[in-house]
Amino acid sequence: MSGEKTISATITNPPSKFESITIGKPVNKTRWQRAVPVYGVSVINPFFLVLIALVLLSLVLTVYREIVGLGPASGMNDMFGWGIWKTFNVVVLTAWGSGAFAVGVAAWVFGRKRLHSLMRMALLTSMLAYACGLCLLGVDVGRPWNFYWVIFPWNWNVHSPMAEIAICMSLYASIPLFLENIPPVLERLWHFDPRLRPGVELAERVLHKGFPVIIAAAYLLPAMHQSSLGALMLLAGQRVHPLWQTPFLPLLYVVAAAFMSFGCVAGTTMLCCLFWRRAMDMEVLNEAARITAWTIVGWMAIRLIDLLFRGSLVTAFHFDHYAGIFWTETALISYGGYLLFRSLRDRRTRSMYLGYAFSSLGGMLYRFSPTTLAYMPGPHAMYFPSTIELLIAIGFASAGIAAFLVMVKLFAILPAPAQEWRNMAAYFKLRKPYIGWTKYFNFGFFGDTEPTDSE
Amino acid sequence: MAITRRDLILNIAKAGVPAAVAMSGAVKLAQAEEIPVPNTPVGLLYDASLCIGCKACEAACNEANNTPADISGDQLHQAPTDLNVFTRNIIKLYKPEDGSASSFVKRQCMQCLDPACAAGCPFQALYKDSESGVVKWDGGKCIGCRYCTISCPYSVPRFQWAGFNPVITKCELCSHRLAVGLKPGCTSVCPTGAVIFGPRTTILADAKQRIKKNPGRYYQDRVYGETDNGGTQALYLSRVPFEKLGLPEIGPESVPAKTLRWQKRIYSYFALPALLYVGLVGMIRKNLKGHEEEAHQLEKQTGLRAQL
Numbered sequence: 001m002s003g004e005k006t007i008s009a010t011i012t013n014p015p016s017k018f019e020s021i022t023i024g025k026p027v028n029k030t031r032w033q034r035a036v037p038v039y040g041v042s043v044i045n046p047f048f049l050v051l052i053a054l055v056l057l058s059l060v061l062t063v064y065r066e067i068v069g070l071g072p073a074s075g076m077n078d079m080f081g082w083g084i085w086k087t088f089n090v091v092v093l094t095a096w097g098s099g100a101f102a103v104g105v106a107a108w109v110f111g112r113k114r115l116h117s118l119m120r121m122a123l124l125t126s127m128l129a130y131a132c133g134l135c136l137l138g139v140d141v142g143r144p145w146n147f148y149w150v151i152f153p154w155n156w157n158v159h160s161p162m163a164e165i166a167i168c169m170s171l172y173a174s175i176p177l178f179l180e181n182i183p184p185v186l187e188r189l190w191h192f193d194p195r196l197r198p199g200v201e202l203a204e205r206v207l208h209k210g211f212p213v214i215i216a217a218a219y220l221l222p223a224m225h226q227s228s229l230g231a232l233m234l235l236a237g238q239r240v241h242p243l244w245q246t247p248f249l250p251l252l253y254v255v256a257a258a259f260m261s262f263g264c265v266a267g268t269t270m271l272c273c274l275f276w277r278r279a280m281d282m283e284v285l286n287e288a289a290r291i292t293a294w295t296i297v298g299w300m301a302i303r304l305i306d307l308l309f310r311g312s313l314v315t316a317f318h319f320d321h322y323a324g325i326f327w328t329e330t331a332l333i334s335y336g337g338y339l340l341f342r343s344l345r346d347r348r349t350r351s352m353y354l355g356y357a358f359s360s361l362g363g364m365l366y367r368f369s370p371t372t373l374a375y376m377p378g379p380h381a382m383y384f385p386s387t388i389e390l391l392i393a394i395g396f397a398s399a400g401i402a403a404f405l406v407m408v409k410l411f412a413i414l415p416a417p418a419q420e421w422r423n424m425a426a427y428f429k430l431r432k433p434y435i436g437w438t439k440y441f442n443f444g445f446f447g448d449t450e451p452t453d454s455e
Numbered sequence: 456m457a458i459t460r461r462d463l464i465l466n467i468a469k470a471g472v473p474a475a476v477a478m479s480g481a482v483k484l485a486q487a488e489e490i491p492v493p494n495t496p497v498g499l500l501y502d503a504s505l506c507i508g509c510k511a512c513e514a515a516c517n518e519a520n521n522t523p524a525d526i527s528g529d530q531l532h533q534a535p536t537d538l539n540v541f542t543r544n545i546i547k548l549y550k551p552e553d554g555s556a557s558s559f560v561k562r563q564c565m566q567c568l569d570p571a572c573a574a575g576c577p578f579q580a581l582y583k584d585s586e587s588g589v590v591k592w593d594g595g596k597c598i599g600c601r602y603c604t605i606s607c608p609y610s611v612p613r614f615q616w617a618g619f620n621p622v623i624t625k626c627e628l629c630s631h632r633l634a635v636g637l638k639p640g641c642t643s644v645c646p647t648g649a650v651i652f653g654p655r656t657t658i659l660a661d662a663k664q665r666i667k668k669n670p671g672r673y674y675q676d677r678v679y680g681e682t683d684n685g686g687t688q689a690l691y692l693s694r695v696p697f698e699k700l701g702l703p704e705i706g707p708e709s710v711p712a713k714t715l716r717w718q719k720r721i722y723s724y725f726a727l728p729a730l731l732y733v734g735l736v737g738m739i740r741k742n743l744k745g746h747e748e749e750a751h752q753l754e755k756q757t758g759l760r761a762q763l
Contacts, residue, residue: 142621159715212740215739
């Protein structure tokens with residue numbers, strides 16, 4: 001801490017408002033400059049224990065499902081061959097958690113530079129959503145041991161959306177998304193022990209060299225499989241209600257994934273800032289909200305134009321439950337979009353957060369409908385998830401939340417002003433002076449903060 | 456001005472994307488929705504007007520496929536309510552409440568010429584036999600994703616819900632019997648000849664002959680499966696509308712041809728994704744450099760190690 005003689009030991013943050021000073025342009029004091037771990041709070045708390053209990057319960061139930069089969073464990077039947085494990089945990093939750101794709105494309109491809117501060121959140125939430133979704137997919141499929149065929153391209157049915165998803169999703173989650181999440185871990189090791197630094201720096205250099213190739217794959221692959229998730233239901237033809245069945249389903253799915261995942265990343269970041277009393281950088285959040293709102297406008301336009309041209313909009317006025325679902329999702333998404341636009345005007349984080357919440361919920365409903373709510377396999381077809389099925393679905397989602405809570409406390413994920421990092425260093429000096437000689441065993445310590453000469 | 460590697464890549468991408476779009480379109484025109492046709496397609500002709508509903512074919516089917524009878528109804532009689540993991544073949548009754556004409560219907564796999572189940576199957580576990588055209592299931596490749604149960608417009612493939620080693624059950628036209636010169640189980644026992652087996656061309660001619668002999672007897676004077684869903688190898692004649700028998704009006708274009716057209720175009724030869732990838736690499740390479748510089752500036756400004 002050489003250059004930092006006057007560290008304030010306070011843990012509270014600067015006020016999260018713009019304060020204009022002397023000349024002209026307002027200076028954003030809450031500017032997010034770096035990712036800082038959530039420090040000073042324990043990983044283990046009652047909420048976390050509840051999550052762990054749910055995860056353990058779902059693991060026990062998974063063993064039961066593997067032994068007795070899908071029928072006794074779930075509500076799936078001959079008519080509804082897919083249950084919530086696929087239609088919610090995979091089709092909906094991976095879309096909600098595809099922030100690494102949507103925020104990444106905005107930041108890296110469209111050059112929205114300020115969004116880089118949200119990237120670590122996006123990458124982490126994506127990795128967890130995909131990991132939990134894919135694990136549950138392994139539980140859902142009947143004959144997972146045959147999945148090794150994925151490595152033999154001559155066995156792929158290249159035009160099958162399901163093959164596209166199976167190959168592309170596992171490839172994406174295991175290579176590009178995984179590699180993109182390595183930097184916070186390397187950084188943690190760098191701060192952990194000076195002896196590790198040469199190795200870590202070498203690894204970082206190698207990783208940065210490969211980044212263009214890795215990152216490009218991390219945008220191409222999700223664009224492919226998030227649209228293929230929509231293409232899945234094309235083959236179901238007339239069994240999907242005409243309000244949802246359209247050749248544009250892949251496009252609508254991938255754009256819905258874009259605005260939903262912005263909601264996930266920015267909304268979760270806002271929630272975390274609120275909960276752990278972090279400063280909110282309204283420049284970044286406004287930019288994210290603007291992008292989300294305009295994406296919603298675009299999505300809504302594609303959806304309505306498509307409905308008009310196919311002549312299916314009439315069915316929205318039949319006042320059956322399909323029309324009800326359609327109007328619910330349309331209302332949720334457009335109200336969410338309206339709130340986001342309004343938050344840009346009235347500068348209220350409340351409208352912004354609610355805008356994300358409503359649009360994400362509406363998007364979830366939209367992604368859920370073609371496979372389940374608007375899927376009409378036969379006149380007497382009925383599906384409702386069984387208790388075991390629900391508990392397993394909740395358990396796998398809880399695993400993602402629990403892992404998130406661990407990760408933000410161990411690694412630098414959440415964005416904050418640079419001052420927050422200094423506050424953290426001060427905190428550890430003040431509260432845990434013994435850390436100097438026990439730091440190898442203490443994962444709360446982030447060590448020295450000087451820059452290296454090698455950089 | 457020297458051309459850097461990045462410029463080169465970007466220029467290739469810029470020129471290549473329209474080329475790839477044109478190529479993808481042209482490929483489709485050249486292929487003209489061609490579906491590979493099996494050498495000697497065989498099939499069933501079921502004439503609902505001849506069926507007396509004796510269900511002898513159900514029992515024969517189970518015997519031929521060495522499957523236990525589904526006695527889940529009363530624990531005594533074989534009386535399945537629908538196709539299921541014990542039942543590849545079922546006789547159902549359509550009886551309208553208003554007392555108009557009723558009809559039996561035999562349901563089993565339609566052996567489509569362009570099967571949706573095989574089109575969706577990720578690792579070719581369901582595949583169309585190139586000789587007989589029978590749609591077969593390979594348990595060594597099936598991952599149990601149940602996409603076939605979603606995509607089949609006739610709801611034929613059934614997944615075994617109980618047990619840790621589930622199978623997909625569907626009529627495979629008694630391929631093991633065909634191999635030794637026998638007819639499928641159902642056709643070998645039918646007392647009225649309501650269901651007959653033969654090469655598709657023969658039974659199709661037979662069906663048309665029946666329509667010609669009895670004009671007005673059959674619904675719309677047409678054979679279901681001649682062109683429906685791109686053509687099927689199980690053909691139907693009926694007095695009542697086919698839709699009432701659970702055979703949806705799909706039109707002459709098969710479900711995969713109709714719905715996966717764009718999917719096939721976009722992914723043809725992987726040209727578009729590959730070019731998109733090249734363009735993305737170039738773009739990100741450029742932006743990464745700027746981002747790294749900014750990170751190091753921030754490092755100097757704050758005195759804290761750069762984060763990327």
